[in-house]
Amino acid sequence: MDREVRRRMIAEVQAERERLLPLRAEATRTTIALVRQNTEQPPELVPYLNLAFLLGVRRTQGPDAVLAFALSLANWAVATVDEVARYTGRTAEQVVDQYETDIMAAHAEPDED
Numbered sequence: 001m002d003r004e005v006r007r008r009m010i011a012e013v014q015a016e017r018e019r020l021l022p023l024r025a026e027a028t029r030t031t032i033a034l035v036r037q038n039t040e041q042p043p044e045l046v047p048y049l050n051l052a053f054l055l056g057v058r059r060t061q062g063p064d065a066v067l068a069f070a071l072s073l074a075n076w077a078v079a080t081v082d083e084v085a086r087y088t089g090r091t092a093e094q095v096v097d098q099y100e101t102d103i104m105a106a107h108a109e110p111d112e113d
Contacts, residue, residue, distance in 0.1 A: 023068035030057060030065070031072040 001009075020027075038049045058066045085092045 020064065020068045020071065023065060024072070026061070026065065027068035027072040030069045031076055034069075034073070035076070 034050065034053050037053065038046050041049055054066060054069070057069055081092050081095050084090075085095045088095070090098075
C-alpha cells in the first residue's frame with residue numbers, strides 16, 4: 001500500500017471514529033445486553049438470537065448504531081481472546097486457531113433434521 005493510500009485510509013478511520021464516538025456508551029450497553037442475553041443459550045440458537053438482536057438495534061437505533069455496536073463487540077472479542085490466552089498460557093493466535101478449528105469442524109458436521 002502506498003503512502004498516500006495509507007494516509008487516506010487512516011484519515012477515514014479517524015473521521016469515522018470521531019463520528020461514532022457519541023454512540024460509544026450506548027454501543028457498550030448494547031454489547032453487554034447481547035452477551036448477557038445470549039450467553040448460555042443453546043449454541044445452535046445463538047446465531048439466530050444474535051441476528052434478531054442486531055436487526056432490533058438497526059430497526060430502533062439505525063445503521064450507525066449497528067456500526068458502533070459492531071466496533072464495540074469486536075473490541076470485546078479481541079480483549080476476550082487476549083484474556084483467554086493469558087489465563088490458559090497460550091498465545092492469542094493459538095486461541096483463535098482453536099476457535100477456528102472448532103467452528104470448521106462444527107460446519108463439517110451434517111445438520112440434524
